[in-house]
Amino acid sequence: MATFFNTLLYSCKKATELMDSSEAKPLILMQKIRLYFHKLLCPPCECYAKSNPTIASFLKNTQPLKKEEMDEFKRNLRKKIN
Amino acid sequence: MEEKTKNKKQQFTAWVNDFTDDLMSWAYHKTSSKETAEDLVQETFLSAYNAFDNFKNESAPKTWLFSILNHKIIDFYRKKSKSLSIADNKQEDEANNRVNDLFDEKDNWKNPKEHSFEVEEHLLDNADFNSTLEKCMENLPEKWRMAIHSKYLTDVTVDEICKQLEVSIANYWQIIHRAKLHLKNCIDKNWK
Numbered sequence: 001m002a003t004f005f006n007t008l009l010y011s012c013k014k015a016t017e018l019m020d021s022s023e024a025k026p027l028i029l030m031q032k033i034r035l036y037f038h039k040l041l042c043p044p045c046e047c048y049a050k051s052n053p054t055i056a057s058f059l060k061n062t063q064p065l066k067k068e069e070m071d072e073f074k075r076n077l078r079k080k081i082n
Numbered sequence: 083m084e085e086k087t088k089n090k091k092q093q094f095t096a097w098v099n100d101f102t103d104d105l106m107s108w109a110y111h112k113t114s115s116k117e118t119a120e121d122l123v124q125e126t127f128l129s130a131y132n133a134f135d136n137f138k139n140e141s142a143p144k145t146w147l148f149s150i151l152n153h154k155i156i157d158f159y160r161k162k163s164k165s166l167s168i169a170d171n172k173q174e175d176e177a178n179n180r181v182n183d184l185f186d187e188k189d190n191w192k193n194p195k196e197h198s199f200e201v202e203e204h205l206l207d208n209a210d211f212n213s214t215l216e217k218c219m220e221n222l223p224e225k226w227r228m229a230i231h232s233k234y235l236t237d238v239t240v241d242e243i244c245k246q247l248e249v250s251i252a253n254y255w256q257i258i259h260r261a262k263l264h265l266k267n268c269i270d271k272n273w274k
Contacts, residue, residue: 073106
């Protein structure tokens, strides 16, 4: 039985790899099904899948400088020019 | 003559006030480093100041400044790829080992219970979470950080990123995957 599951299901390493590479290369149906069942039985991998959008929106929203830092930076620039 | 210099200075003060934010965001997204972005934007303004007489109002000032900045960014990467040092490689090896160490001999999670990082709504409004994630980003090897950062820029193609980082496309997706594993693990360990 264990062997059966091992053949059917991906390892966690493979599963997380496929989740990330699916952005570059869409998964075929069989891969999707295998991944679906893997996540169903493996909470850490399910958690990994869910964390992706959070990390993405963090990166999209990161601004380099806080408002005070930006003001200071502009002040220095103006000083250099004048 | 003095009148001319005075006008130039006034003009530049206005440009600093109006365009610094956009130039900084662009430089930061392109280089993933606050310090580098600051340096490049400052150099951009200084170069523009020295070349001001060549600027003939044919393009919008903002477009002109951005084209100078883009040249600076290209130069930065050119120098960077030449100087990617042994220290960087060592940092990458260590990071690779840490990532490999997350899995057991059957390639399953070594410590499945460690995955405490649950995604909650409004997590990104949480200042503690943001600063943890920021620190985790800083711990990534430089190449990985650049790769993962530029990935989320819709206006940069994967081809372009690969060219800048001098990696193949297959290698790039490996880097993205490893960087994400690294980040996830770092958050699990450091954020409660």
